Amino acid sequence: MTDKTSSWRWEEDGMTVTRTAAWTGPGCHNACGLLVYSKDNKVIKIEGDPETPFNQGRLCPRCLVLPKVVHHPDRLTRPLKRVGARGEGKWEPISWDEAYDTIVDNVRRIQRDYGPEAIMSLHGTGRNVWHLGSKLCFSAFGSPNIGTGFLSGQSCYAPRIILSILTTGFLPQPDCAQMFPDRWDNPQWKAPECLVIWGNNPVVSHADSVRGDWFVEIIKRGAQLVVIDPRLTWIASRAKIWLQLRPGTDAALALGMINVIIEENLYDKEFVEQWTDGFDALKERAKEYTPDKVAEITWVPKEKIIATARLYATSKPAMIQWGLGLEQHKNGISNALAIQDLWGITGNIDAPGGNIIPRPDPFFELPNHFWGKEDIPRDLLGKRIGAKEYPLITTSSPDILSDTMINDEPYPMKMAWIQTTNPIANMGMDPLKLHRGFRRLDFVVVVDLFMTPTAMACADIVLPATSALERDSIRTENFGKAWWGPIRAINKVVQVGEARSDEQILLELGKRLNPKAFPWNTVEEMLDSMLEPEGITFAQLRERHIPEYHPFEYKKYKRALASTAKGFDTRSGKFMLHVPLFEKLGVDPLPFYEEPPQSPISTPDLAKEYPLILTTGARLWGFFNSEQRQIPEMRELHPDPIVEIHPDTARSLGIEDHDWVWIENNFGRCRQRARLTPTIHPGVVNANHAWWFPEKPGPEPSLFGVWESNPNQLMPFNQCGPTGLCAPYKSSICKVYKVKEGE
Amino acid sequence: MSRYGLLIHYEFCSGCHTCELACKQEHALPVGKFGIQVAVSGPMKMDDDRWSFNNIPVPTDLCDLCYNRVSHGKQPACVKHCQSGVMKFGIVEELAKFMELQDKTVLFVPRPYKTNASGANDPASQDQGVMS
Numbered sequence: 001m002t003d004k005t006s007s008w009r010w011e012e013d014g015m016t017v018t019r020t021a022a023w024t025g026p027g028c029h030n031a032c033g034l035l036v037y038s039k040d041n042k043v044i045k046i047e048g049d050p051e052t053p054f055n056q057g058r059l060c061p062r063c064l065v066l067p068k069v070v071h072h073p074d075r076l077t078r079p080l081k082r083v084g085a086r087g088e089g090k091w092e093p094i095s096w097d098e099a100y101d102t103i104v105d106n107v108r109r110i111q112r113d114y115g116p117e118a119i120m121s122l123h124g125t126g127r128n129v130w131h132l133g134s135k136l137c138f139s140a141f142g143s144p145n146i147g148t149g150f151l152s153g154q155s156c157y158a159p160r161i162i163l164s165i166l167t168t169g170f171l172p173q174p175d176c177a178q179m180f181p182d183r184w185d186n187p188q189w190k191a192p193e194c195l196v197i198w199g200n201n202p203v204v205s206h207a208d209s210v211r212g213d214w215f216v217e218i219i220k221r222g223a224q225l226v227v228i229d230p231r232l233t234w235i236a237s238r239a240k241i242w243l244q245l246r247p248g249t250d251a252a253l254a255l256g257m258i259n260v261i262i263e264e265n266l267y268d269k270e271f272v273e274q275w276t277d278g279f280d281a282l283k284e285r286a287k288e289y290t291p292d293k294v295a296e297i298t299w300v301p302k303e304k305i306i307a308t309a310r311l312y313a314t315s316k317p318a319m320i321q322w323g324l325g326l327e328q329h330k331n332g333i334s335n336a337l338a339i340q341d342l343w344g345i346t347g348n349i350d351a352p353g354g355n356i357i358p359r360p361d362p363f364f365e366l367p368n369h370f371w372g373k374e375d376i377p378r379d380l381l382g383k384r385i386g387a388k389e390y391p392l393i394t395t396s397s398p399d400i401l402s403d404t405m406i407n408d409e410p411y412p413m414k415m416a417w418i419q420t421t422n423p424i425a426n427m428g429m430d431p432l433k434l435h436r437g438f439r440r441l442d443f444v445v446v447v448d449l450f451m452t453p454t455a456m457a458c459a460d461i462v463l464p465a466t467s468a469l470e471r472d473s474i475r476t477e478n479f480g481k482a483w484w485g486p487i488r489a490i491n492k493v494v495q496v497g498e499a500r501s502d503e504q505i506l507l508e509l510g511k512r513l514n515p516k517a518f519p520w521n522t523v524e525e526m527l528d529s530m531l532e533p534e535g536i537t538f539a540q541l542r543e544r545h546i547p548e549y550h551p552f553e554y555k556k557y558k559r560a561l562a563s564t565a566k567g568f569d570t571r572s573g574k575f576m577l578h579v580p581l582f583e584k585l586g587v588d589p590l591p592f593y594e595e596p597p598q599s600p601i602s603t604p605d606l607a608k609e610y611p612l613i614l615t616t617g618a619r620l621w622g623f624f625n626s627e628q629r630q631i632p633e634m635r636e637l638h639p640d641p642i643v644e645i646h647p648d649t650a651r652s653l654g655i656e657d658h659d660w661v662w663i664e665n666n667f668g669r670c671r672q673r674a675r676l677t678p679t680i681h682p683g684v685v686n687a688n689h690a691w692w693f694p695e696k697p698g699p700e701p702s703l704f705g706v707w708e709s710n711p712n713q714l715m716p717f718n719q720c721g722p723t724g725l726c727a728p729y730k731s732s733i734c735k736v737y738k739v740k741e742g743e
Numbered sequence: 744m745s746r747y748g749l750l751i752h753y754e755f756c757s758g759c760h761t762c763e764l765a766c767k768q769e770h771a772l773p774v775g776k777f778g779i780q781v782a783v784s785g786p787m788k789m790d791d792d793r794w795s796f797n798n799i800p801v802p803t804d805l806c807d808l809c810y811n812r813v814s815h816g817k818q819p820a821c822v823k824h825c826q827s828g829v830m831k832f833g834i835v836e837e838l839a840k841f842m843e844l845q846d847k848t849v850l851f852v853p854r855p856y857k858t859n860a861s862g863a864n865d866p867a868s869q870d871q872g873v874m875s
Contacts, residue, residue, distance in 0.1 A: 064764040203757040213826040237796035
């Protein structure tokens with residue numbers, strides 16, 4: 001039945017089986033191992049690959065429904081050019097050559113008339129285009145203006161990475177034995193005695209190269225669970241202590257815990273003395289955060305704050321899984337720094353079962369989102385939007401760029417290359433402003449799998465992208481110092497229409513625009529060159545039966561790193577409990593608490609009209625942000641956008657379960673269906689994000705209903721933190737009222 | 744005579760719907776049809792600090808315990824893909840032993856749907872023991 005001559009492709013039951021990794025689409029940070037069953041250029045079914053240690057044969061609904069995505073009738077299958085007015089929805093299929101010629105002509109014209117910096121290149125989160133799109137932006141367009149989908153404050157993962165590089169030298173991860181191919185059975189790994197899940201619902205989100213079921217496994221192994229979340233998630237119902245904090249008050253809570261731990265002498269004195277920097281200053285700062293004061297700020301009873309501090313500090317080891325719930329606030333950097341300080345003062349950093357520095361040895365940096373940067377002259381790098389105002393951000397500043405698109409300051413933007421990101425449906429703050437800005441551009445290209453609201457609204461050329469099952473690629477880390485898993489081959493299974501992979505588009509367009517920077521004749525040659533540091537070719541990589549794990553060591557600080565001759569890869573060689581560099585930027589070097597820009601305390605008058613706290617952005621089963629809305633199996637799980645409201649609050653507003661309601665504040669409004677649930681605090685509502693409706697009309701003004709339910713319409717740009725990082729997606733204010741009949 | 748069943752260790756079922764999708768794929772079930780469905784109990788506050796909130800995948804009458812897969816030595820699709828690893832397939836009396844050791848388990852013994860002459864739930868045609 002099985003004819004197995006290759007480790008990555010064989011015949012079984014009359015079907016071809018291909019071993020690959022799911023990266024991307026579907027959009028995901030993880031790249032789980034797949035066995036894809038296909039026949040006659042059609043994907044029949046997907047099974048989890050039991051030999052990929054990362055997912056051990058398990059999959060989530062997003063991969064199990066992939067055959068429906070790959071062969072969906074709405075897939076873009078040919079390059080399109082706009083033939084009507086922008087947003088009119090009139091398109092004509094063209095050849096790839098014509099598409100490339102049009103793009104090259106426009107790029108050359110804009111480079112000549114306005115300078116290459118007038119081109120911006122935007123990409124979706126956590127996917128291959130993070131390095132491929134960078135290379136395209138830097139080496140082919142020659143522009144420093146790389147970005148995401150206008151994520152205000154770049155408030156997803158990037159703040160944590162940037163902060164970690166300053167404090168630790170590398171982005172730490174919770175230790176779920178992911179550094180070992182034998183996983184939980186590895187004798188070096190220790191099960192944590194305490195697991196704190198903070199601002200995260202990992203079983204749904206599977207974010208940041210960490211699978212949520214790993215934490216279920218850790219609970220099975222006996223860890224005492226603490227969950228810090230404004231909502232009672234399923235995993236919070238399994239917690240020994242659930243802290244229902246007010247959204248955005250995380251830094252106060254963490255500082256309160258640090259205060260208790262230091263006051264009660266529960267910190268790891270040996271580690272603190274030998275390996276940390278800034279303890280005395282932190283101690284003084286934390287004194288300001290007494291349990292009473294913190295209880296008042298956070299709404300968490302002080303007994304719970306004290307109990308959590310004691311449990312975390314006295315459990316050895318103890319782990320904190322931190323989530324996006326920390327970064328999507330103005331005060332996000334402080335939230336993250338305060339949590340890093342918790343694992344620092346308890347010695348859980350790089351300890352088995354704690355929060356590890358997932359840097360194996362040898363560690364090779366493969367092309368990441370700096371790929372191609374060497375092709376940009378230094379003076380041009382300085383023209384990156386936000387380079388002066390926010391030097392810590394390595395991309396262009398989405399907030400300042402949103403202004404640039406409207407006011408042409410400091411110079412006009414003329415072109416956008418938008419690759420697998422959908423800013424007006426998801427991620428972008430103030431999508432109406434973005435819509436206005438995009439429509440002012442001379443030339444817009446969108447590369448995606450489906451016609452999105454963003455493509456419909458503003459594209460001049462639309463290029464059909466492939467899913468993970470239609471491309472040869474490699475799974476690499478996205479950021480240099482955030483190691484996300486072993487390198488794996490992504491193997492093409494089927495061809496859909498004329499869709500082309502991000503790699504192929506990069507190579508073909510790159511060769512046309514700047515052949516010197518793209519010396520490869522084929523995608524495989526390009527992949528080989530990317531793999532050079534690892535010392536293998538793509539052909540060799542795909543023959544690896546099980547991904548190769550480089551050796552990993554705990555507590556690496558104990559032997560000075562050969563490359564740096566110091567414990568931690570920071571300027572001082574120590575784990576930084578504060579960030580002195582911040583002082584040069586006029587920013588407090590220690591963690592601190594600051595109210596959200598709009599809250600019952602910072603704007604009491606506004607709060608009289610908008611008395612509820614609005615949190616958004618929580619992931620849903622089966623959706624990756626704005627994706628999968630056209631997949632019937634996923635819409636069966638989620639037919640409508642949902643806002644969670646406490647039954648007491650709903651009763652006082654005359655709202656019943658399933659009613660359509662407006663969510664509104666001083667910036668805008670959107671509507672969603674009410675779900676009454678006791679799991680949310682009566683003073684908070686939790687609104688879905690990223691909804692659009694592929695079943696509704698595409699042309700303007702509908703744009704697939706994109707303006708109906710997007711809560712980002714209630715949030716302006718430029719409310720980000722003092723470093724330009726982090727923004728209050730999860731801590732704004734609103735009122736909620738019933739939609740009238742006929743509205 | 745032993746029979747086959749599906750054990751759910753529902754203390755750890757996160758409610759992720761993977762079993763539903765894996766089953767739909769395996770049996771080519773369209774939207775609106777399920778071979779297994781996650782039922783939710785709660786969330787209900789019991790006292791000041793504790794909540795009852797349980798997800799329990801329930802096989803529907805379309806469940807055939809993945810006769811085809813099992814007869815090829817594979818696990819049922821739901822068991823194979825279950826993200827939290829809370830499902831076991833096997834002979835009822837073996838599964839019952841697990842239930843002696845663990846809180847919050849439930850055992851389903853579906854009536855086989857459209858099986859062959861020998862019956863999917865007939866251990867004489869299969870000898871798989873417990874799979875999880």
